[in-house]
Amino acid sequence: MVSICFYFQVHQPFRLRKYSIFDIGSSNDYFDDEKNRQVMQKVAKKCYLPANKAVLDLINETDGKFRVSYSITGMALEQFGLYAPEVLDSFKQLAKTKCIEFLDETYHHSLSFLYSKEEFKEQVKMHNRAIKNLFSFSPKIFRNTELIYNNELANFVEKLGYKGILAEGADHILQWKSPNFIYKPKTAKNIKLLLKNYRLSDDIAFRFSEKSWKEFPLTAPKFASWVNAINGNGNVANLFMDYETFGEHQWEDKGIFSFLRHLPHEILKHPDNDFLTLSEAISRYKAVGELDVHNLISWADVERDLSAWLGNKMQQEAIKEIYMMETAVKNSKDNELLDKWRKLQISDHFYYMCTKWFNDGDVHKYFNPYDSPYESFIAFMNIINDMKMRVNADLKTSSMVQ
Amino acid sequence: MKVLMFGWEFPPVNSGGLGTACYGLTKGLSRKNIEVTLVLPDYPEDLKAEFVKIISSNNIKLKKISTILMPYMSSSNYSQTINKRNARIYGNTLFHEINRYAEAAKKIAMEEEFDIIHCHDWMTFKAGINAKAIKKKPLVVHVHATEFDRTGGNGVNDHVYHVEKEGMENADAVIAVSNYTKNTITRHYGISPEKIRVVHNAVEFEHKIDDKSKIKKINKVVLFLGRITLQKGPDYFVYAAKKVLQHEKNARFVIAGNGDMEPFIIEKAAEMGIADKVLFAGFLQGEDLERAYKMADVYVMPSVSEPFGITPLEAMSNNVPVIISRQSGVSEVIRHCLLVDFWDIDDISSKIISVLRYMPLKESLSENGFGEVKKFNWDIPAQKCVEVYNEVLAA
Numbered sequence: 001m002v003s004i005c006f007y008f009q010v011h012q013p014f015r016l017r018k019y020s021i022f023d024i025g026s027s028n029d030y031f032d033d034e035k036n037r038q039v040m041q042k043v044a045k046k047c048y049l050p051a052n053k054a055v056l057d058l059i060n061e062t063d064g065k066f067r068v069s070y071s072i073t074g075m076a077l078e079q080f081g082l083y084a085p086e087v088l089d090s091f092k093q094l095a096k097t098k099c100i101e102f103l104d105e106t107y108h109h110s111l112s113f114l115y116s117k118e119e120f121k122e123q124v125k126m127h128n129r130a131i132k133n134l135f136s137f138s139p140k141i142f143r144n145t146e147l148i149y150n151n152e153l154a155n156f157v158e159k160l161g162y163k164g165i166l167a168e169g170a171d172h173i174l175q176w177k178s179p180n181f182i183y184k185p186k187t188a189k190n191i192k193l194l195l196k197n198y199r200l201s202d203d204i205a206f207r208f209s210e211k212s213w214k215e216f217p218l219t220a221p222k223f224a225s226w227v228n229a230i231n232g233n234g235n236v237a238n239l240f241m242d243y244e245t246f247g248e249h250q251w252e253d254k255g256i257f258s259f260l261r262h263l264p265h266e267i268l269k270h271p272d273n274d275f276l277t278l279s280e281a282i283s284r285y286k287a288v289g290e291l292d293v294h295n296l297i298s299w300a301d302v303e304r305d306l307s308a309w310l311g312n313k314m315q316q317e318a319i320k321e322i323y324m325m326e327t328a329v330k331n332s333k334d335n336e337l338l339d340k341w342r343k344l345q346i347s348d349h350f351y352y353m354c355t356k357w358f359n360d361g362d363v364h365k366y367f368n369p370y371d372s373p374y375e376s377f378i379a380f381m382n383i384i385n386d387m388k389m390r391v392n393a394d395l396k397t398s399s400m401v402q
Numbered sequence: 403m404k405v406l407m408f409g410w411e412f413p414p415v416n417s418g419g420l421g422t423a424c425y426g427l428t429k430g431l432s433r434k435n436i437e438v439t440l441v442l443p444d445y446p447e448d449l450k451a452e453f454v455k456i457i458s459s460n461n462i463k464l465k466k467i468s469t470i471l472m473p474y475m476s477s478s479n480y481s482q483t484i485n486k487r488n489a490r491i492y493g494n495t496l497f498h499e500i501n502r503y504a505e506a507a508k509k510i511a512m513e514e515e516f517d518i519i520h521c522h523d524w525m526t527f528k529a530g531i532n533a534k535a536i537k538k539k540p541l542v543v544h545v546h547a548t549e550f551d552r553t554g555g556n557g558v559n560d561h562v563y564h565v566e567k568e569g570m571e572n573a574d575a576v577i578a579v580s581n582y583t584k585n586t587i588t589r590h591y592g593i594s595p596e597k598i599r600v601v602h603n604a605v606e607f608e609h610k611i612d613d614k615s616k617i618k619k620i621n622k623v624v625l626f627l628g629r630i631t632l633q634k635g636p637d638y639f640v641y642a643a644k645k646v647l648q649h650e651k652n653a654r655f656v657i658a659g660n661g662d663m664e665p666f667i668i669e670k671a672a673e674m675g676i677a678d679k680v681l682f683a684g685f686l687q688g689e690d691l692e693r694a695y696k697m698a699d700v701y702v703m704p705s706v707s708e709p710f711g712i713t714p715l716e717a718m719s720n721n722v723p724v725i726i727s728r729q730s731g732v733s734e735v736i737r738h739c740l741l742v743d744f745w746d747i748d749d750i751s752s753k754i755i756s757v758l759r760y761m762p763l764k765e766s767l768s769e770n771g772f773g774e775v776k777k778f779n780w781d782i783p784a785q786k787c788v789e790v791y792n793e794v795l796a797a
Contacts, residue, residue, distance in 0.1 A: 317760075
C-alpha cells in the first residue's frame, strides 16, 4: 500500500518598493502595491485558478479519492483578498469538498522561530485563526517556513497542540533511512514527522520541463510507475512542492496541467495506491522510528540549510535589526506599525539579499524584484530606519499622554 | 604569429584607460607567444626607462614616432600644447599630425615582418589603413571609445567621425570593448554587427602599497577618478556631493584627474557652498593612484557614455565598493556593484549614503567585488584577440 500525500505551498510576499534614503522620515509607504497586484493577478491567472479548477475536477472525477493538503500563508491570503478575491472563493469551494486539508504555519512566512519564540507563537496563532475564519478548518499539522526544521521546533510545535510536522527528507539526516515512512522526532512525545520525498517531488517541481533530463518528457504513466515501485518498501510518497509549480514555474504549454489532470487517474489504476491528506496519513501509519535532527535544515538548494536567507552579513544585519525592534513596536500599541513590522519579517526579503548564486545569475534572479541583492538590502535598511524613527516618536507620544 | 600594433599611449605616459588597456593587452598577448611590434608616438626621454622596464624583455618590440598625440586631445588644446613644447619637430595641427603618423607607418610597414595589423582608436586608423595597403595584410581596428562617447553626442567632430568610420570600413574585423560600444558602432557608423567582435577589457592591478593602516583619515571619502570631461559626468558627481553632504556632513569628495571641465567643476562646487568638501587631486599615477583608491570608502563612475570603464575594476581590486553608470560597458561584466543612471542625482546620492552608512553593505560589496575582479586578467581578452586574428587570417 502506498499513500500519495500531496502538499502544496501557496505564498506571495508583500514586495517592498525601492524605498530611498531620502524617504526616511517622510514616507511610511513601504510596499510596492502595484507590483504586488500585478504579480498576484498574473499568478492567479496562470496558476491558482487553473490549478484549483484541476484539483476540484479531479476530486469530483475520483469521487473524493483524490486528496490534497495546502499551506497558504497569511500574506497570500491577504493579497487574494486585495487583488484576486476569486482565488479565495475557489479555495473555499475546495474546502467544502472535505478532501482538502489546510496546514498551519507562521502567518507572515517568517523566520521568527529562530529569533523570537514569542513572535513565532503569535504568528502561528494568527494563521490558525485566519484558516478557521476563511475555511472553517482547524489545522492539526504544522509546516515551518521553507521547511526549516529541527528537534527543538518539533518539541515547541507539539506543545502548541499540533499532531504532525513537516521536514525535508534530506539525505544527511536520513542516511540509510527512507522518506517514505512516518517518523517521530527524537526529543518529542507523540508528534509525527512527515518527510518530503525530494527526488519524486523535484521531478515535478524542478525537472518537469528540463530537456536535458534523461527522463524528459515526464508523463503521468511514467511517474505513476515510480510511485508504484514504493509498494513493499514504504507507506507514503510525500510530494511536497510550491503550488506555483503548476503554471508559473512549469508552464502550461509544457504540459504541466495535463500532467496534473492525468496523474491521479494513473496512480489510482494500481489497486494498492491511494491519496491521503497529511492528517489521514499520520493516523493510518505508525512511526517506524525516531529521527534526530539537531541542526536546522530546510528544503532549499543543494545545501538544505539556511544560507539562502541568513548566509551573508547583509542578511544577518537586516534580520537582527528587525527583531531588535520587537519590544518597542509592541509597546507602541500602534497596530498599523505592528502590521508593517511583521510584513518586514517575510522571509523573501532576506532571500532577495542572497549573494550565493548571484555570480551565476541562475533561476533565483527570476524571483527577485530588485536589480541586485545590494539594492534589496538598501531598501530594507532604509525602511527599518524609518520605522525606528516612527517607533521612537510613538513611544514619546504615548509617554507624554501618560 | 606576428602583430604590427599601432597604439598611441602607454603607461606611464597615459591620460586614461586606453593606455592601460594597451598595456594589459600587449602583455597578455606576449604571454601567448604572440610577437607584437608596438608602434607608439614619441615620449619624453626621462620616461622611457620606466616603460621599457614595464614591458620587460618579452616579445614586445617598441617603435617610436615623434609626435605629441594625445588620444583625448581636441584640435584646440593640441595647439596649446604645441606652444609649450618644441614645435620644430611637430606638425602644426592635430590632423596634420595624424597624417604624418600615418606616413611614418608606411615606412615601418615596409621594414617590419607581420601577419596582421591591430589599431587602437581613431588616431591610428589611417596608419593601419596605410600598412594594410602596403603589405596586403588583414587589419583589425579596436574601438575603445567613439566620438559619440567623448562628446556625449553633442558637437561630434565631423573629421574625427569620418576617420573612425573609414577605419572601421577598411578593417577586416572591428573589436568593440563592450556590447554597449558594439551598439554605438552599428547605430552611428553603419557597420554590420557580423563584423564586430566584443572583447571586454580586464584589469591587472599591481599592488605596491601593502600597509593599509598607513593611510589615516577622519572623513569618509567618495572618489571620482577620470578625466574631468563631459563624457565622465563630473558635474553629476558634484551635484550628488551636494545632496550627500546634506545628510552626511563627514563626507569628503575627491576628484582625481584633469580635463577641460575642471574650472567649471571648481566654480560649481564653490557656488554650491561645498568647495571645502570637494578636493581636487589632479592626475594620479602609480602609487598615488593606488593610494587614492585605498583612501576611498566608495568609488563613483557617473559616466554619461562609457565604452568600457576600467577604473571600477581597479577600485574593486583595491576592495573599494563601486557605484557605476548603467551607460557603461563594464556594467555588462560585473555584478557586485551598484548601478545608477548618470542623470539620477537622487539615486546616486542615495546609494553613496547607503554605502557610507550601512557597514554590511560596504563590506559585502568590497569582499564580493574583490572576489569577482580577481577573475579578470588580460589573458582572457588577449585570447579573444587571438581568436579574432585567426578568424580574419582564415577568411
